[in-house]
Amino acid sequence: MSAPRLTVPSLNVDGLLADPAIRIVVCCGAGGVGKTTTAAALGLRAAEVHGRRTVVLTIDPARRLAQSMGLTELDNTPRQVKGIDAGQTGGELHAMMLDMKRTFDEVVEQHTTPKRAQEIFANPFYQAMSSTFAGTQEYMAMEKLGQLRAGDEWDLIVVDTPPSRSALDFLDAPARLSRFLDGRMLRMLLAPARSGGRSMFSLVTASFGLFSRAVQKILGAQLLTDLSGFVAALDSMFGGFRQRADQTYRILQDPQTAFLLIAAPERDAVREAAYFAERLVSERMPLAGLVVNRMHETALDGFSVAEAEEAIERLTAEGGHETAVDVLRIHASLVRQAQRETRVAAGFTEAFPTVPATSVAAQPADVHDVDGLRTIGALLA
Amino acid sequence: MGEHRNWPERLHVVTGKGGTGKTSVAAALALGLAAGGRRTLLVEVEGRQGIAQLFGLDPLPYAEKRVATTSGGGEVRALAVDPEEALLEYLDMFYKLGAAGRALRKVGAIDFATTIAPGLRDVLLTGKVKEATTRSHDGRRVYDAVVLDAPPTGRVGRFLNVTEETARLVKVGPIKTQSESVAALLRSPMTAVHVVTLLEEMPVQESLDAIGELTALQIPVGRVLVNSARPPLLPAGRVTKAEIKRGLVAAGLPAAAATVSQLAAEAQAHLTRRELEQSLRMELTEMGRPVVELPLLPDGVDRAGLEQLATHLMRA
Numbered sequence: 001m002s003a004p005r006l007t008v009p010s011l012n013v014d015g016l017l018a019d020p021a022i023r024i025v026v027c028c029g030a031g032g033v034g035k036t037t038t039a040a041a042l043g044l045r046a047a048e049v050h051g052r053r054t055v056v057l058t059i060d061p062a063r064r065l066a067q068s069m070g071l072t073e074l075d076n077t078p079r080q081v082k083g084i085d086a087g088q089t090g091g092e093l094h095a096m097m098l099d100m101k102r103t104f105d106e107v108v109e110q111h112t113t114p115k116r117a118q119e120i121f122a123n124p125f126y127q128a129m130s131s132t133f134a135g136t137q138e139y140m141a142m143e144k145l146g147q148l149r150a151g152d153e154w155d156l157i158v159v160d161t162p163p164s165r166s167a168l169d170f171l172d173a174p175a176r177l178s179r180f181l182d183g184r185m186l187r188m189l190l191a192p193a194r195s196g197g198r199s200m201f202s203l204v205t206a207s208f209g210l211f212s213r214a215v216q217k218i219l220g221a222q223l224l225t226d227l228s229g230f231v232a233a234l235d236s237m238f239g240g241f242r243q244r245a246d247q248t249y250r251i252l253q254d255p256q257t258a259f260l261l262i263a264a265p266e267r268d269a270v271r272e273a274a275y276f277a278e279r280l281v282s283e284r285m286p287l288a289g290l291v292v293n294r295m296h297e298t299a300l301d302g303f304s305v306a307e308a309e310e311a312i313e314r315l316t317a318e319g320g321h322e323t324a325v326d327v328l329r330i331h332a333s334l335v336r337q338a339q340r341e342t343r344v345a346a347g348f349t350e351a352f353p354t355v356p357a358t359s360v361a362a363q364p365a366d367v368h369d370v371d372g373l374r375t376i377g378a379l380l381a
Numbered sequence: 382m383g384e385h386r387n388w389p390e391r392l393h394v395v396t397g398k399g400g401t402g403k404t405s406v407a408a409a410l411a412l413g414l415a416a417g418g419r420r421t422l423l424v425e426v427e428g429r430q431g432i433a434q435l436f437g438l439d440p441l442p443y444a445e446k447r448v449a450t451t452s453g454g455g456e457v458r459a460l461a462v463d464p465e466e467a468l469l470e471y472l473d474m475f476y477k478l479g480a481a482g483r484a485l486r487k488v489g490a491i492d493f494a495t496t497i498a499p500g501l502r503d504v505l506l507t508g509k510v511k512e513a514t515t516r517s518h519d520g521r522r523v524y525d526a527v528v529l530d531a532p533p534t535g536r537v538g539r540f541l542n543v544t545e546e547t548a549r550l551v552k553v554g555p556i557k558t559q560s561e562s563v564a565a566l567l568r569s570p571m572t573a574v575h576v577v578t579l580l581e582e583m584p585v586q587e588s589l590d591a592i593g594e595l596t597a598l599q600i601p602v603g604r605v606l607v608n609s610a611r612p613p614l615l616p617a618g619r620v621t622k623a624e625i626k627r628g629l630v631a632a633g634l635p636a637a638a639a640t641v642s643q644l645a646a647e648a649q650a651h652l653t654r655r656e657l658e659q660s661l662r663m664e665l666t667e668m669g670r671p672v673v674e675l676p677l678l679p680d681g682v683d684r685a686g687l688e689q690l691a692t693h694l695m696r697a
Contacts, residue, residue: 300644303634320631324629
């Protein structure tokens with residue numbers, strides 16, 4: 001059999017990377033499918049082959065991959081990647097790693113006075129939320145993307161989405177955070193602060209009184225004091241937060257953005273990609289295509305896998321030819337794996353026959369240098 | 382029944398990088414430990430409904446539901462812990478909230494409480510796991526073992542380090558007491574954290590990082606479970622085209638030069654991969670934890686595959 005085929009229109013990666021109207025490529029998918037590598041390979045190709053001034057925003061790259069792009073520290077600033085071959089086209093590749101806490105701090109600083117900002121930074125709730133809140137990373141990735149786009153300094157921004165528990169968090173987290181900051185609970189907590197703040201829970205409803213008593217009992221009064229301080233401090237920034245989140249969301253819906261679903265040929269990863277495709281369609285986000293990484297393939301066409309398996313049995317029974325038997329075993333398991341992977345990938349392509357797709361052949365060794373990224377980029381195109 | 386000879390701990394926490402098959406391995410461990418008339422509980426905490434998908438069931442409710450039976454009348458039950466439900470259950474247990482609990486949910490208090498303080502969320506999840514692990518009925522333990530399909534390696538340290546996270550926010554009260562008792566269980570010999578990995582660079586690196594982190598937190602690390610390990614082929618580590626050609630001819634297969642070259646290239650790629658795998662295996666062994674290899678399942682992970690993994694695990 002030959003290389004695994006996906007029975008849908010082929011994804012034109014070069015067309016996408018060369019299109020001056022495309023300004024943002026978002027790579028999303030489950031954890032462990034090679035999102036960061038794909039994002040980096042796309043960025044490199046955009047710079048080297050298509051001459052675009054490109055920045056890759058990565059969230060949590062593997063150490064060696066980060067080093068290969070010259071990213072040695074998490075400093076939240078794009079750094080130019082040296083040693084790329086863009087002499088002909090004049091493109092540039094820059095890369096940065098997201099510093100979630102620093103990005104959050106910057107947002108706070110932009111939306112409030114220096115004094116207020118210091119109060120917020122000192123609050124234990126802010127410290128917990130800015131470093132561990134489930135969703136902060138996604139929200140801050142969106143915020144950083146918004147900042148990069150607003151600067152209009154880049155031809156193309158390639159975003160590697162956070163390694164979420166579920167790829168959907170990436171779409172939901174910003175909305176959840178802004179809903180949270182604008183929620184009923186916060187308004188309740190704020191009510192006493194607004195009315196002069198003598199006792200923070202004196203003027204609220206009966207059910208809330210019960211809540212506050214329960215919270216006092218369970219968590220202690222210090223926590224309520226910290227919480228009310230945090231909430232009061234955030235109050236001044238509500239509008240700004242909402243506006244930013246909405247703005248970024250609209251950019252994502254705009255045709256200047258292209259979403260690429262990244263998957264590995266495994267059941268879970270493909271299922272995740274399918275959920276994500278449904279969500280993108282329902283949110284009217286521009287879904288450009290699917291990339292299936294690490295597909296196995298074989299170019300052998302002399303005999304079928306069944307013939308190979310028969311030969312293994314016969315030679316094993318007769319004895320001798322141990323090396324040839326092992327070579328045939330390697331081949332047969334490769335074919336079986338390729339067949340299984342093609343079936344798994346078909347789970348997606350049959351459900352979304354109009355979404356273009358491409359596959360990248362599995363590499364014998366992991367990618368952690370610019371040459372390796374270039375190879376992946378060529379396989380993608 | 383009591384403890385299993387090879388797996389004496391009562392709480393088995395299974396972590397691993399995304400894509401390494403940690404849910405399958407956790408399920409296989411729960412199946413293996415349930416053999417011979419035992420009862421185990423398989424718990425998930427991330428709302429992924431991975432257990433239901435693995436066993437081909439409808440999404441699991443917040444209840445302990447039987448998902449498999451084993452030899453000798455044993456059974457595996459499964460539970461998908463939802464932090465909101467856990468908080469309500471917890472409040473109810475200590476404060477008899479009743480209708481007030483529902484009112485809390487209506488105003489969004491539960492969502493608020495579990496969102497604003499991520500540490501609180503983890504205390505609730507691990508608290509539920511602890512409760513199931515130590516639960517007894519008529520003086521007998523309800524579960525012979527509990528297997529937790531934990532968050533991935535990148536987050537597992539923070540998830541299990543509940544006291545530290547809650548102490549930042551909560552200075553007194555029952556949540557603090559609760560988190561301290563969970564922390565005590567997690568640091569006791571009753572618990573082992575097993576790390577699932579593949580013989581690939583990134584999963585191995587994350588496994589090493591996680592083992593280092595857990596060790597620093599004094600949380601006992603159990604075994605390193607290498608998933609999808611390939612059978613050892615070509616023991617000599619090299620192959621010639623002449624050997625391949627002779628074998629093909631002996632088997633009556635076409636042996637054109639292109640065919641032989643292609644097979645040689647595939648064998649070479651396999652050897653390259655194996656060399657890398659061998660150095661990764663060494664890195665894992667150097668951590669000083671027992672390493673167990675689980676075979677690659679050619680037909681994917683179905684019930685028969687889970688049984689096969691369970692057999693391998695129980696032998697180890």
